[in-house]
Amino acid sequence: MLNPLRATANIATIAQRxxxxxPCMYKNKAGKHKATIDRTRMLTYEMAQxxxxxxxxxxxxxxxxxxxxxxxxxxxxxxAQDEVIRRFIRGFFPQNITIDGTxxxxxxxxxxxxxxxxxxxxxxxxxxRIYWMFxxxxxxxxxLLKQPVKLELQFVADEKExxxxxx
Amino acid sequence: MLRAVSSLIPRRxxxxxxxxxxxxxxELDKLFKKIEIExxxxxxxxxxxxxxxxxxACNQLDITATPTExxxxxxxxxxxxxxxxxxKKYKLHYxxxxxxxxxxxxxxxxxxxxxxxxYLQRQVPEGVAMKVTYEEICAFPETIQPKGNV
Numbered sequence: 001m002l003n004p005l006r007a008t009a010n011i012a013t014i015a016q017r018x019x020x021x022x023p024c025m026y027k028n029k030a031g032k033h034k035a036t037i038d039r040t041r042m043l044t045y046e047m048a049q050x051x052x053x054x055x056x057x058x059x060x061x062x063x064x065x066x067x068x069x070x071x072x073x074x075x076x077x078x079x080a081q082d083e084v085i086r087r088f089i090r091g092f093f094p095q096n097i098t099i100d101g102t103x104x105x106x107x108x109x110x111x112x113x114x115x116x117x118x119x120x121x122x123x124x125x126x127x128x129r130i131y132w133m134f135x136x137x138x139x140x141x142x143x144l145l146k147q148p149v150k151l152e153l154q155f156v157a158d159e160k161e162x163x164x165x166x167x
Numbered sequence: 168m169l170r171a172v173s174s175l176i177p178r179r180x181x182x183x184x185x186x187x188x189x190x191x192x193x194e195l196d197k198l199f200k201k202i203e204i205e206x207x208x209x210x211x212x213x214x215x216x217x218x219x220x221x222x223x224a225c226n227q228l229d230i231t232a233t234p235t236e237x238x239x240x241x242x243x244x245x246x247x248x249x250x251x252x253x254x255k256k257y258k259l260h261y262x263x264x265x266x267x268x269x270x271x272x273x274x275x276x277x278x279x280x281x282x283x284x285x286y287l288q289r290q291v292p293e294g295v296a297m298k299v300t301y302e303e304i305c306a307f308p309e310t311i312q313p314k315g316n317v
Contacts, residue, residue, distance in 0.1 A: 028249075055210075065207075065208075065294060067209070068207045068296050069243065070207065070265075070298070071207065071296045107294075109291065110291070
């Protein structure tokens with residue numbers, strides 16, 4: 001039986017090797033999904049379109065005017081806001097998000113930020129709880145971003161209903 | 168005795184009292200010779216549909232508007248190397264196109280323009296930006312007023 005103190009001493013002196021698990025961000029592979037042998041991987045319409053179809057068959061997940069010529073004053077602010085919104089939705093509705101919470105569409109009309117997308121509910125759909133959570137999320141994000149935020153998230157019974165293709 | 172007292176009480180009538188100041192002139196509405204609306208976006212179809220909406224609104228409200236001008240798009244290009252190392256000949260080409268459309272509204276007053284622009288700006292779709300340029304008609308300053316017939 002190993003002496004626990006001795007075990008820790010050994011670990012400290014060994015050179016650590018670890019596996020990096022960052023998502024793949026290579027420009028040649030981003031947005032593309034690899035096929036499985038038994039076709040179990042579910043793809044939504046968004047995921048199924050390759051990146052070169054953006055603007056043709058596929059639309060953006062954020063809509064703002066800061067990429068237009070002459071309107072680039074607050075690009076970084078808008079990017080930061082988007083990230084904040086996505087992380088908040090992902091953390092606040094952990095069982096309800098679909099596909100890792102990547103398919104939330106954020107639109108901006110004037111000063112108002114609309115967060116749209118699909119959420120799934122399992123058989124237990126507590127409507128009052130959902131309404132409360134929506135109200136809290138809207139209030140919290142409005143105060144945080146100092147802009148009116150409206151949630152237009154739609155509920156779907158199961159993630160499988162969003163499937164376009166299985167590869 | 169009672170009458171004297173009642174005469175001292177200030178009376179209020181049911182009439183709106185207009186504050187009459189003898190020296191100040193009433194504020195005149197601004198006059199605009201032309202209001203140019205420039206719309207920019209990444210999607211040509213969205214801009215086209217917004218411009219049809221603008222023209223419909225102007226027609227319904229009897230406001231004269233010039234036809235839409237289509238300007239050439241502005242391109243922002245970012246070339247990147249396709250490979251991690253060497254192979255300078257092979258690149259990736261990323262570009263962003265900003266499509267521009269212009270329209271003008273002629274001969275309107277300040278109040279008309281503010282109402283019209285508020286209505287149009289509320290209906291701007293997401294991802295589309297609008298720029299408004301005003302050409303106002305003002306009176307000459309007093310020092311340069313033409314003096315009668317000279």
